[in-house]
């Protein structure tokens with residue numbers, strides 16, 4: 001876990017981050033959310049010491065980051081940024097291998113690891129291993145960036161607007177991929193975003209910041225249905241509950257029930273589509289194709305994450 005205690009960053013008279021005390025749980029995705037300039041990136045970069053705080057402390061798995069040399073610290077913390085900054089003259093494989101090579105892994109192990117990671121991020125190793133970054137689409141380059149950040153299997157992954165430069169389709173695909181990877185590997189992920197939908201779709205916990213301070217720390221459902229302040233309610237917006245349903249598979253909120261005569265939703269549809277189908281047909285339930293069960297209107301009123309029974313924690 002990552003514990004911020006009274007964390008502060010002051011630039012002259014300006015407080016970019018003020019007295020931030022919060023714990024990001026291990027094995028979960030926490031989104032740092034908030035308007036432009038609220039201090040998200042500054043907070044993230046104080047975790048891996050790209051920025052040094054002017055007050056307070058950061059502990060990663062119990063250890064104060066100031067006790068570790070920055071280069072050593074950063075080898076144990078994956079870092080993904082927007083427009084990933086791959087080395088243009090190196091192949092995809094060499095880009096991914098940067099940290100393992102620094103750590104002196106034997107060549108065969110590095111090679112096997114590169115292929116394993118390409119598979120993990122959904123890129124065929126035989127096709128992509130020897131390509132140069134200039135030959136990749138934005139989405140592919142960003143996948144390579146994620147693979148590179150995971151290369152030495154760090155327990156912590158920091159991501160700063162990692163999908164910001166991607167078109168909506170590549171973005172949604174990579175969001176899903178990162179959630180899938182996180183569920184499989186149980187990394188502790190902290191992700192900066194100003195996109196509410198991205199936070200609702202991906203995060204287990206959201207830290208909503210405003211002018212350098214923490215407005216609320218809670219589950220997506222907490223922020224949507226139990227906002228701690230007028231700022232939170234306004235920032236999340238009136239559509240937030242709908243957006244939240246958009247991040248959940250209808251099959252995951254479905255329960256066994258009598259599907260006879262109900263309108264049928266495609267198997268991969270989300271809970272928002274389930275609501276739309278109910279409204280269109282004037283029913284209070286829909287069946288999910290493929291025998292996944294029935295979604296009742298009241299099922300949509302609960303925390304969709306809680307009702308899925310999907311455990312995301314370590």
Ligand SMILES: Nc1ncnc2c1ncn2[C@@H]1O[C@H](COP(=O)(O)OP(=O)(O)OP(=O)(O)O)[C@@H](O)[C@H]1O
Pocket residue numbers: 011014015016034035036037038039040041042043194
């Ligand atoms: N090197 C710096 N010198 C002076 N002020 C800075 C510096 N870096 C950041 N700031 C200020 O600190 C505040 C927080 O910046 P930060 O980049 O953390 O915000 P952010 O929430 O990540 O914003 P965005 O979403 O626009 O990237 C801003 O007001 C910014 O202008």
